[in-house]
Amino acid sequence: MDYIVKIQRVEKGFGKELVVKGINLDINRGEFLTLLGPSGCGKTTTLRMIAGFEEPDAGEIWIDGKPVSGTPPYKRDVNTVFQNYALFPHMTINENIAYGLKMKGVPKTERAARVKEALRLVQLESFGDRKPRQLSGGQQQRVAVARALINNPKVLLLDEPLGALDLKLRKQMQIELKHLQQKLEITFIYVTHDQEEALTISDRIAVMNKGVIEQVAAPKEIYESPSTKFVADFIGDTNLFEIEVSPTMENVVFLDLLGTKVGGRIRDRHSLTKRNYLSVRPERVRILAIGEEAPYFLTGTVEELIYVGSFIRTVVQLPQGQRIVAMWQSKGDQTCQPGDQVRVTWKEEDGIVVGQ
Ligand SMILES: Nc1ncnc2c1ncn2[C@@H]1O[C@H](COP(=O)(O)OP(=O)(O)OP(=O)(O)O)[C@@H](O)[C@H]1O
Ligand SMILES: [Mg+2]
Structure with a gap:
């Protein structure tokens, strides 16, 4: 089977505490996979190891068939959307989204075209000249998604991206993210501790508890046939x-x-x-x-x-x-x-x- 991400016997500890305890997970191409579990169970740590911000102590991660240990984040075909958006406040939305391309030396005209396309994807075409503070929380979150998508990553990692939004907006954004993922056919690895969100949005859910994955299955199966x-x-x-x-x-x-x-x-x-x-x-x-x-x-x-x-x-x-x-x-x-x-x-x- 051709997996986009393969995690094999991965362990990670901080100090004496082992927080990821030998997990195995195969993620299919184009899949919406959610890591779900209570606070402190190791979700963010797992995501950060896929992104390359942390290195596993043991085991290996493959992205698109290649082992990635030792590969820095910017050389991996993944991009991350964090909970707190992390937009640059003094830059316009256009500049925020173009930032990564600029650093890579992509020419200006191409940058402008790609930013426009990214904004269209998140339905914010007319907001490019505004500053982040002139946008609502949900709009800022969409900018963060657009910025992460601009490099056409094979995998998008999302760490509680809707955590700061109120319930109504959160539900609306869940549907939007799901539609966007289906349209782009990019693999999404999504982290949440909200079981209802996970059930709504995912193709499959990996339920984590204390550094261990207890079950990986489609939402219906997780609900109707829990394994633990x-x-x-x-x-x-x-x-x-x-x-x-x-x-x-x-x-x-x-x-x-x-x-x-x-x-x-x-x-x-x-x-x-x-x-x-x-x-x-x-x-x-x-x-x-x-x-x-x-x-x-x-x-x-x-x-x-x-x-x-x-x-x-x-x-x-x-x-x-x-x-x-x-x-x-x-x-x-x-x-x-x-x-x-x-x-x-x-x-x-x-x-x-x-x-x-
Ligand atoms: N850099 C670090 N140094 C020391 N301990 C850490 C570090 N990062 C995470 N931890 C610890 O590792 C454990 C797992 O943390 P992690 O951030 O992966 O949890 P999480 O599942 O994302 O939780 P949450 O839902 O609260 O975000 C926690 O006990 C945390 O305190
Ligand atoms: Mg976390």
Whole structure:
């Protein structure tokens, strides 16, 4: 397979602390890949090693088939967009975007044509003569993207580029970046700690935790089939229960939970660990109607009902202090009330058994 970026057994430490712990990642040409994980998990460090601002302590990175260790950033076919735009305040937008080309000695007429094209891509044709402070946050961010694209990099690295924007603008810019990436067919490696953003924007997501990549997959798979407890918990809401798994179990299993047998699915036998968990998304938990039959269910007491738009979030208290959350679409047929005894169930395939 012809990868644009290949990361193999890469490690990086600062002082005594290893912050990237032997990661492997293959990134396809033209792909929108997101590194997603909590603060401090090593996302920026990984991106900086691809860009060449940091060198790995071990392992190797290939860009377009060539190992790049020892190659300085400006000789790599990548460009970076940082969170804080880093535009030069005293220069116009045109000058800001042209800066890199000027340093490379690209002639003036060619520079002007390429700047114009870059501004057109980010829909800021008429803003070239303004200074950065005369632009909104979102517009400044688009200038930063235009500036990074001007050298036609094979890979664009984006480190929380929308972090400084308000939620509405952020959502709009997510769509814009996605469209731009699809149009240009450039590989984007995007860093965020916002799981919703990652799910919206990416072709694939690499979920990082404490310097390790725990899962790499398309958003739908990450959400519906997490491979670890961390991934299940970090992406979306989920109900997690510790359960016992025996090696002889089938892939679709009945597990002992609070003294009841409930259904689940072992996603990947190799990912099981000493302690294992059952993860069930709230929208896959169903409250049984009175008299309705089901192969298995848990019985509990409704603790609270909260309306979230057209959904009702129901917290059910189970024996031994555990809780389960069900999220269901209200059709005006709400029957349960706080204090009611209810039975909850889910399909076997919606109860994912994951390791730690
Ligand atoms: N230059 C440095 N010197 C020492 N420690 C560093 C350096 N850069 C990063 N670290 C540490 O390495 C770890 C990973 O940092 P990194 O910036 O890669 O995290 P991140 O996933 O990008 O987090 P965030 O979401 O907060 O940006 C952190 O514990 C951080 O303190
Ligand atoms: Mg970071």
